[in-house]
Amino acid sequence: MTEPMQLRTPPDEAALARTANTIRQDVIAMLVEAGSGHSAGSLGMADVFAALYFAVLHVDPDDPWRPDRDRVVLSNGHICPVWYATLAERGFFDVAELMTLRRLGSRLQGHPHVRSLPGIEASSGPLGQGLSQGIGMALAARLDGAAWRTHVLLSDGEHDEGQIWEAVMFAAKYRLRNLTTWVDRNNIQIDGVT
Ligand SMILES: Cc1ncc(C[n+]2csc(CCOP(=O)(O)OP(=O)(O)O)c2C)c(N)n1
Numbered sequence: 567m568t569e570p571m572q573l574r575t576p577p578d579e580a581a582l583a584r585t586a587n588t589i590r591q592d593v594i595a596m597l598v599e600a601g602s603g604h605s606a607g608s609l610g611m612a613d614v615f616a617a618l619y620f621a622v623l624h625v626d627p628d629d630p631w632r633p634d635r636d637r638v639v640l641s642n643g644h645i646c647p648v649w650y651a652t653l654a655e656r657g658f659f660d661v662a663e664l665m666t667l668r669r670l671g672s673r674l675q676g677h678p679h680v681r682s683l684p685g686i687e688a689s690s691g692p693l694g695q696g697l698s699q700g701i702g703m704a705l706a707a708r709l710d711g712a713a714w715r716t717h718v719l720l721s722d723g724e725h726d727e728g729q730i731w732e733a734v735m736f737a738a739k740y741r742l743r744n745l746t747t748w749v750d751r752n753n754i755q756i757d758g759v760t
C-alpha cells in the first residue's frame with residue numbers, strides 16, 4: 567500500500583505567488599526560444615496552475631502514474647507551455663527540457679500529447695473535447711469506487727463548441743461530484759472578444 571499523497575498545507579499564498587512568477591518566466595523563455603506559441607492564456611493561468619500543482623492536486627512527481635493520482639485534462643491545449651512549466655517546476659521532469667518546446671522530436675510539442683510527459687493524461691488541441699474526456703475519467707473513478715478527482719481546464723472561447731454544453735449537461739445529469747472544471751475567463755479568443 568503506497569503512502570497517501572501529501573498536500574503542501576496550509577497553502578502559503580506568498581510562496582504560491584512566487585512560484586507563479588517563476589512559471590511565467592519559464593513560459594516567456596520557452597516561447598522566445600521556440601519562436602512561437604500561445605502567450606496570453608499561458609501567462610494568465612500561471613496562478614491557477616501554481617495553486618493546483620502546489621496546493622490542491624494529489625499528485626506525486628516521483629510516481630506520476632500512481633493509480634490514486636488526481637487527473638488533469640487541459641482542454642485548451644494551446645496553453646500547454648504553462649502546464650509544461652508547472653510540471654517541471656513541481657519536479658515531474660527537468661526544467662532544462664522546457665527549452666525544447668516545439669522542437670522536432672521533443673516531448674514538449676505545441677499541443678499536449680497523451681503520456682508524452684509524466685502528468686499528461688490526455689491529448690488536446692482541438693477545442694471542445696476536454697470536458698468529455700474528463701467526464702470519462704470521472705465516471706471511471708466512480709465505477710471503481712476510487713477517491714481521486716478529475717480536474718478539467720477550459721478556455722472561454724472554447725465554450726462556443728456545442729460539445730462543451732452537451733458535456734456540461736451530461737455531468738449534471740450524472741451528478742459527477744468528483745469532477746472540477748476551471749474556466750479561463752479572459753474574455754478573448756483568436757479574432758477578438760468572446
Ligand atoms: C476546434 C478548434 N477550432 C479552432 C482552433 C484554433 N484555436 C486555437 S486557440 C483559439 C482561441 C480560442 O479562444 P479561447 O478558447 O478563449 O482561448 P484563449 O485564446 O483565450 O486562450 C482557437 C480558435 C482549435 N484549436 N480548435
Ligand SMILES: [Mg+2]
Nearest residue numbers: 722723754755
Ligand atoms: Mg479566451
